[in-house]
Amino acid sequence: MAGELRSIAYRYMFPVADDDGSTSAPRRGDLSDLLRDADSYLFMGNPVPPLRVVNDLLSRGISDLGMGGGAEWDPFGIEEPEYASFLDFLDTPEGKKKFNRQEKVRLATPPTKVNTIETYSVWSTRELMADPNHHFNTQKVWAVINGKKVTMTLGQSILSDHKVHWHWIR
Numbered sequence: 001m002a003g004e005l006r007s008i009a010y011r012y013m014f015p016v017a018d019d020d021g022s023t024s025a026p027r028r029g030d031l032s033d034l035l036r037d038a039d040s041y042l043f044m045g046n047p048v049p050p051l052r053v054v055n056d057l058l059s060r061g062i063s064d065l066g067m068g069g070g071a072e073w074d075p076f077g078i079e080e081p082e083y084a085s086f087l088d089f090l091d092t093p094e095g096k097k098k099f100n101r102q103e104k105v106r107l108a109t110p111p112t113k114v115n116t117i118e119t120y121s122v123w124s125t126r127e128l129m130a131d132p133n134h135h136f137n138t139q140k141v142w143a144v145i146n147g148k149k150v151t152m153t154l155g156q157s158i159l160s161d162h163k164v165h166w167h168w169i170r
Contacts, residue, residue: 004085005030005031005032005082005085005086005089006030006031006082007028007029007030008028008029008030008031008033008034008073009026009027009028009073009074010026010027010028010029010034010037010071010072010073011024011025011026011027011071011072011073012024012025012026012027012037012069012070012071013064013065013069013070013071013072014069015065015066015067015068015069016067024072027071031078031082031086032086032089032090032095032098032099034071034073035054035057035086036098036099037069037070037071038057038063038070038071038073039057039063039065039070039117040099040100041068042054042057042117043090043099043101044099044100044101045101045103046103046105046106047106047107047108047109047124048087048090048105048106048107048108049108049120049124050107050108050109050110051078051080051083052115053110053114053115053116053117053120054078054083055077055078056115056116056117057117058073058075058076058077058078059075059076059077060075061073061074061075087105087107090105091104091105108120108124108127110123110124110127111123138153139153139154140152140153140154141153141154141157143157
């Protein structure tokens with residue numbers, strides 16, 4: 001069973017200004033509420049990031065996702081036991097609902113140099129593209145590169161050294 005998650009005061013940043021023009025509102029919730037509002041995409045699927053990446057996010061005190069919302073808080077970090085409690089929470093019915101999860105939590109094991117949100121995003125995208133059954137590798141697109149029409153997978157277009165404006169193949 002999941003342990004108690006700490007209570008945190010933070011500001012939730014709206015994806016779009018409210019009717020009265022406000023762009024944020026104070027909130028108090030537990031660690032799961034903050035992480036959902038700060039960047040729910042990190043925890044929707046598998047694998048989830050290791051503690052060092054989560055602590056990079058938490059140490060920033062802000063996550064502005066633009067049209068995706070975000071949050072602002074007093075920077076802090078957590079230790080392994082607290083992260084383990086959060087990961088246990090993700091496997092509860094409430095955690096699965098809060099983060100729109102379908103599978104049991106699996107922790108990512110990136111190289112030690114992957115220790116920021118940005119490097120984790122790049123690493124995890126490349127890992128997904130290494131899976132031949134992932135939609136990055138099964139969805140075909142076409143693009144014009146150096147004046148020539150080429151067909152490639154969506155993953156190849158993302159990794160391309162060229163500026164690629166791709167088009168779906170139906």
